Amino acid sequence: MISIKQINEKDIDLCYELDSKTMSLWSKKQWANEFKKEGTKILGLLVKNFVIGICVFQVVLDEAQINYFVINQKFRKKGFGSYLMLYLIKNCEKLSLKKLLLEVSQSNVSAERFYTRFDFSTVGVRKNYYKDGSHALLKEKKLTTK
Template identity: 70%
Template sequence: MISIKKINEKDIDLCYELDSNTISLWSKKQWAQEFKKEGIRVFGVFFLKTLVGICVFHVVLDEAQINFFAVNQKYRKKGYGSHLMRYLIKQCEDSNINKLFLEVSQTNAIAEKFYSRFDFSTVGIRRNYYMDGSDALIKEKKLTTK
């Protein structure tokens, strides 16, 4: 059974573990700092009671930025990421958010394809943004709000 639940500070160890096993974006300290930021929302997708994916997004007025989106490698291409993204989009629409942003490495073709399925379009580029020298593509999705 798939479920999506809000994640809070007490789950930092779970977040850090999933991050370490996927994209290795943040240290445990950075995870703790993320939870303290104003406007941060964190959701996890679970299979039974196992956390298989996380989405962290930051709401500012009527826009949101996805700061972290990852699914455990062994659960990829099984619909968990799509389930989580649909949930995120619905949450944003219900909150009257007009635009959703994210950034992704130009070298990450799998993520690019995934985000394009949800109508994210490239609206900017940050040159040499990542440590490997690759560019970050800034993606935007315009939302329909109520």
């Protein structure tokens, strides 16, 4: 059974564990800070009550910034990422948000392809943004409000 639920602060260890097995993007302290940011929501994608994906996004005025999006490697390329992204897009449209924003490393070709499938277009570049020297591609998806 697949479900999506909002994750709260008591799940910091769970978020940190999935992150360290995938992107290793944030420390435990950084995860704790995400839960405290105003307008930030953290969604968990669950299969049989096991979290296999996480999406962190922050709503600011009429747009949302995706700060983190990951699916456990064992579950990639099976439609779970698309399921989570479609859920996020539909909910942002229900909130009458005008656009979704994110950044992705230009060296992360599979993520770049994934976002392109959802009509995210590159609107800017941050040169040498990541530790490995790769550029950050700033992406945007315009939403249809209901």
